[in-house]
Amino acid sequence: GAVVSQHPSWVICKSGTSVKIECRSLDFQATTMFWYRQFPKQSLMLMATSNEGSKATYEQGVEKDKFLINHASLTLSTLTVTSAHPEDSSFYICSAGEGAGDQPQHFGDGTRLSIL
């Protein structure tokens, strides 16, 4: 089956640090990748959608300059949380889609980000 690798799985860092999270589709080409944020005991909140080679589309309320998304190839997307602060602490999950709506998104295992 389709595998999405997300790295790192845990990050603990000081306030003001920038953190990069990688999302790779290992055995398929992902035309679209999605970044979600999940607060404790809540559903997934879509942050942005990215297509290879083009700028990401951010959801309303998500700061583009805070959450930088790069989708340089059909198998790799990165999310950089710039100058992270404690309120950015959360569980971030990426997923990858093959383009067709009847195909499921394939999810990474998530990244637990803790900002001290």
Next chain:
Amino acid sequence: AQSVTQLGSHVSVSEGALVLLRCNYSSSVPPYLFWYVQYPNQGLQLLLKYTTGATLVKGINGFEAEFKKSETSFHLTKPSAHMSDAAEYFCAVSERNAGNMLTFGGGTRLMVKP
């Protein structure tokens, strides 16, 4: 805008009992329908999906779901719960001709009592 409702944020069943997790969607045009499971500190794993054809779909781990257009529902069931089924379950829909974009329900936490 499309919305997905999962009735019951928490469901508790005894081991061996029937599992029923409810999902209703709002659109008049039937979307593509998915059920995902999430274990603690992990991403989402696809349980099953409905796109077209037979309305009763079978998934992994003994789960199945039935698409009922008249009720705009896609409830998830399993005849006999196992302790390992304890997790968070999400219903999601994707509108036809809208690519892979998913709209998620609020999730249901399934607890299984020994």
